[in-house]
Amino acid sequence: MVLVASPWTSAPQGGILSRLIFVATMVKAVVFDLGKVLVNFDYMIAARRIAARANISAEQLMAMLVGSPVFPRYERGLISREQVFEEVRRVSGFQGTMEEFAVFFGDVFSEIKPMIELQAALRKGGLATYVFSNTNDLAIEHIRRAFPFFGNFDGYIFSYEHGLLKPEAGLYEVLERRSGRRGGELLYLDDRPENTQAGAARGWGVILHESPEKSRQAIRNAGLLV
Numbered sequence: 001m002v003l004v005a006s007p008w009t010s011a012p013q014g015g016i017l018s019r020l021i022f023v024a025t026m027v028k029a030v031v032f033d034l035g036k037v038l039v040n041f042d043y044m045i046a047a048r049r050i051a052a053r054a055n056i057s058a059e060q061l062m063a064m065l066v067g068s069p070v071f072p073r074y075e076r077g078l079i080s081r082e083q084v085f086e087e088v089r090r091v092s093g094f095q096g097t098m099e100e101f102a103v104f105f106g107d108v109f110s111e112i113k114p115m116i117e118l119q120a121a122l123r124k125g126g127l128a129t130y131v132f133s134n135t136n137d138l139a140i141e142h143i144r145r146a147f148p149f150f151g152n153f154d155g156y157i158f159s160y161e162h163g164l165l166k167p168e169a170g171l172y173e174v175l176e177r178r179s180g181r182r183g184g185e186l187l188y189l190d191d192r193p194e195n196t197q198a199g200a201a202r203g204w205g206v207i208l209h210e211s212p213e214k215s216r217q218a219i220r221n222a223g224l225l226v
């Protein structure tokens with residue numbers, strides 16, 4: 001890792017760039033959100049495949065499920081995949097099996113290649129990398145099977161395994177315990193401002209992910225990419 005400046009030589013009033021340079025001198029681990037950072041997702045793909053075997057349209061199914069408490073409860077680990085399946089059957093009349101539902105529900109992701117390359121480069125440079133996600137077991141099973149890059153992290157913190165959702169502080173504490181890192185030793189990328197703000201409040205370095213180009217540049221500016 002190249003240190004572009006020590007904390008003592010970067011101007012404290014110098015704005016985001018000098019703050020990132022400051023952070024880079026101590027960063028030991030990079031924390032990646034999953035959805036919209038490492039993988040894109042489109043639940044209309046699932047809605048269409050389910051609706052093709054049900055009594056309602058994909059649009060109607062999406063509209064019913066978007067406002068439903070089922071998915072936040074599923075991501076919190078309060079209910080099982082079977083209970084989600086039962087709920088989808090109840091509202092849609094879906095006639096497929098649990099196994100078919102699992103395939104339809106999980107197969108909604110696509111890799112964001114430049115971010116996967118960025119993670120690989122950071123890890124090769126000696127930094128630990130973590131996945132930190134509000135997610136569910138069907139999604140993770142599918143992603144693990146479909147995308148080899150997903151095996152190349154030092155640790156995984158998933159909401160459903162801990163009964164906590166970002167931006168709740170408890171899930172950030174889990175990451176700190178698992179990684180043995182805290183504060184400015186952690187640099188965290190997430191596309192949701194409430195999540196990065198909760199990290200910043202703990203002293204983590206944060207990047208609000210808007211595009212692979214911008215995040216790569218921010219990390220490069222921080223001196224974390226040679």
Ligand SMILES: [Mg+2]
Nearest residue numbers: 033035036191
């Ligand atoms: Mg996200």
